[in-house]
Amino acid sequence: MTLELKNIIEALLFSAERPLTPKELRTILAEAIDPENPGGPEAFRNVREAQIAATLEELKVGYDTEQRSFQLLEIGGGWRLVSRPEFAPWVQSLLDEARPQRLSPPSLETLSIIALRQPISRADIAGIRGVEVDGVVKTLLERDLITIVGKSDAPGRPMLYGTTQKFLEHFGLRSLDDMPRAAELRLQAAALKTAEEKQASQPGPAPAAATTATPHEG
Amino acid sequence: MDADYKVKLEVFEGPLDLLLYLIKKEEVDIYDIPIERITSQYMEYLSLMQLLNLEVAGEFLVMAATLMYIKSRMLLPEDQQVTDTEPEDGEDPRWELIRQLVEYKKFKDAALQLAQREAETSRMFPRRADAELAAKAADVPLAEVSIFDLINAFNTVLKKAQEKEDFREIIEEQFTVSDKIEELLYTLRDRTELVFSEVFAKASSRAEVVVTFLALLELIRLKRLKVQQPEAFGEIHVVKVA
Numbered sequence: 001m002t003l004e005l006k007n008i009i010e011a012l013l014f015s016a017e018r019p020l021t022p023k024e025l026r027t028i029l030a031e032a033i034d035p036e037n038p039g040g041p042e043a044f045r046n047v048r049e050a051q052i053a054a055t056l057e058e059l060k061v062g063y064d065t066e067q068r069s070f071q072l073l074e075i076g077g078g079w080r081l082v083s084r085p086e087f088a089p090w091v092q093s094l095l096d097e098a099r100p101q102r103l104s105p106p107s108l109e110t111l112s113i114i115a116l117r118q119p120i121s122r123a124d125i126a127g128i129r130g131v132e133v134d135g136v137v138k139t140l141l142e143r144d145l146i147t148i149v150g151k152s153d154a155p156g157r158p159m160l161y162g163t164t165q166k167f168l169e170h171f172g173l174r175s176l177d178d179m180p181r182a183a184e185l186r187l188q189a190a191a192l193k194t195a196e197e198k199q200a201s202q203p204g205p206a207p208a209a210a211t212t213a214t215p216h217e218g
Numbered sequence: 219m220d221a222d223y224k225v226k227l228e229v230f231e232g233p234l235d236l237l238l239y240l241i242k243k244e245e246v247d248i249y250d251i252p253i254e255r256i257t258s259q260y261m262e263y264l265s266l267m268q269l270l271n272l273e274v275a276g277e278f279l280v281m282a283a284t285l286m287y288i289k290s291r292m293l294l295p296e297d298q299q300v301t302d303t304e305p306e307d308g309e310d311p312r313w314e315l316i317r318q319l320v321e322y323k324k325f326k327d328a329a330l331q332l333a334q335r336e337a338e339t340s341r342m343f344p345r346r347a348d349a350e351l352a353a354k355a356a357d358v359p360l361a362e363v364s365i366f367d368l369i370n371a372f373n374t375v376l377k378k379a380q381e382k383e384d385f386r387e388i389i390e391e392q393f394t395v396s397d398k399i400e401e402l403l404y405t406l407r408d409r410t411e412l413v414f415s416e417v418f419a420k421a422s423s424r425a426e427v428v429v430t431f432l433a434l435l436e437l438i439r440l441k442r443l444k445v446q447q448p449e450a451f452g453e454i455h456v457v458k459v460a
Contacts, residue, residue, distance in 0.1 A: 017345055073342070085341035095343065102336060106231055108329035116328070128322055131232030131277050171332060172339035180331030185324055 003040055005047060005055050013059070019078025019169075022052040076168035077175065110136045111145060115167065115176055116185045119149045119160035137161065145170060233281030234322045236263060241319075248319060251312055253292055257285040288312055368445060371454050372431050375418045379427045393426050398433035403442070406458050414445075414454040 009025060026049050032041040056079050060072040070081050083091050103111070110133055113125050125133045140146045141161075149162035163176070173179060230236040240259050241248055264282060267274050291311040310316075406412065417434060421427045434456065437443040446455045 014345070071342075080344050082342040082344045085338060088341035088343070091343045095346070102333070102340075105329065105333075108332050108336075109231075109325055112325045112328040112332055116325075128318075128325060129232060130234035130281070130318070130322065131275070170339065171335040172342070173335065180328045180335070181324060185328065 003043070005044060005051070006059060008044060009052065009055050010059060013072065013079060013081050016080065019075050019080040021078045022049045022056065024078075025052050073172060074174045075172055076165050106131075106133075106136050107140060111140060111163070111167065112179070114140075114146055114161050115163045115179050116182060118162035119152075120162075121152050121154065121158040121160055123158060125161075232275070233260075233278050234319060235326075236260065236278070237281070237319060238323055238326070248323070249316060251316065251319075253285065253289050253312055257289050260285055284315065288315065367447065367454065368435075371414050372427075375415065375421075375431075376424060376427050379418070379421060379424050393429040395429055395432045395436060398430045399437060402430075402433055402437060406443075406456075409458075411455050411457040414456060417456055 008029070012020060012025060012028060026047065029041075029044045029047050029052075032044075034040050056072065056074075060074075060079075063071050068084075069087055070083050072079055073082050106129075109129060110125060113128050114120055117124070117128075122133055122137055125137070137146070141148075143166075144164055145167045146161050147164050148159050150160045151157045152160050167173075168175065176182065179185075230239065237256065237260065240256055240263075241251065244252075244255065244259070246252055246256070261282060264274060264278060267278075288311045402417065418427055418430055421430050434443070438445065441459055444457050444459055446457055447453075448455060
């Protein structure tokens with residue numbers, strides 16, 4: 001067995017029961033010791049995160065081209081091995097798992113709004129959906145898909161909500177940028193915000209100029 | 219119409235949902251909504267809901283009022299339109315509603331795609347630890363050990379002691395309950411729990427088993443020890459009370 005970075009990372013992914021980030025992998029490589037063969041781990045002590053990220057990509061592509069029954073997925077910043085969807089019937093049977101409960105359309109709409117406009121208050125979500133959202137928000141909080149991320153400065157200091165890591169995992173999203181229509185819907189929010197800030201800071205044009213310069217991530 | 223009569227009616231989450239449906243059904247341009255046509259359709263739908271005794275949420279009525287207001291404003295010649303509530307003169311009265319509809323539709327589409335992601339993701343399984351499954355099992359609260367379970371366990375130990383006795387010379391020994399209490403506490407000085415059989419491991423006679431059991435009961439009564447049974451019908455554990 002050759003001790004290549006690719007093999008080491010593969011072994012770690014195989015044994016891990018949670019997504020591993022390139023940063024975590026780097027720490028593991030830096031800290032691993034082998035009293036019998038000190039030279040082994042030492043050779044990988046100073047591997048850079050970028051190199052680890054590239055290796056993860058390489059493994060992912062490898063599994064895809066070799067048509068393995070599992071694949072390497074990037075979810076919420078971490079990487080993990082998962083079985084391919086084609087094998088779901090058997091794996092489901094193995095895990096003796098009932099069909100997972102799917103979220104209702106109102107929950108999905110509310111989640112989309114929160115994911116793309118966070119931090120956002122219930123009143124603002126209701127403004128977009130045209131219906132009150134108290135019940136849906138409560139359910140999403142209970143399922144740990146959203147969380148309270150702060151309080152607004154608006155009158156009444158309403159709670160602000162944001163999505164969780166579990167949200168990304170539930171939908172298999174790499175990050176919030178991976179959300180459907182993310183670029184378009186977040187850009188709008190940014191534009192609105194800038195307009196509001198401009199209005200709010202009429203006397204001094206300097207801060208408004210600073211906010212318009214905020215680069216858009218997409 | 220009979221009030222009990224049930225019609226399967228498409229359920230609209232809210233007024234925006236209903237408006238989007240009407241716009242699609244009428245095949246009209248969302249940016250140029252024929253407000254009169256859509257308003258009358260909307261009102262028709264509301265009266266249908268009421269006719270069917272469906273609860274019409276307040277939001278539907280607010281939207282009805284908004285639609286009527288927009289309609290009335292559009293009927294007026296432009297120079298006679300009341301503009302005191304609108305900050306910008308000459309703005310299309312439909313604009314605010316259109317903006318809201320377009321935005322809502324985008325999120326609705328995003329939600330549909332999200333549902334697809336959810337369906338795909340739910341078919342991919344990560345590796346799962348036994349620990350995770352064990353943690354689930356451990357969530358089940360420990361069964362309380364009844365006095366009958368204890369006596370049952372005691373009986374088993376007693377029987378074993380009897381067997382031992384048969385093959386041994388009888389050495390006369392005196393045990394008191396308080397001796398055994400001290401002994402038990404000493405055994406548990408640097409441990410947090412013992413398995414029930416361990417408690418009696420050193421007992422060599424029936425008398426000793428009985429005295430040890432009495433010591434155990436006394437310590438439970440004094441709340442120095444408690445007994446648990448992690449698995450149904452499994453071994454009883456004697457645990458030190460912190």
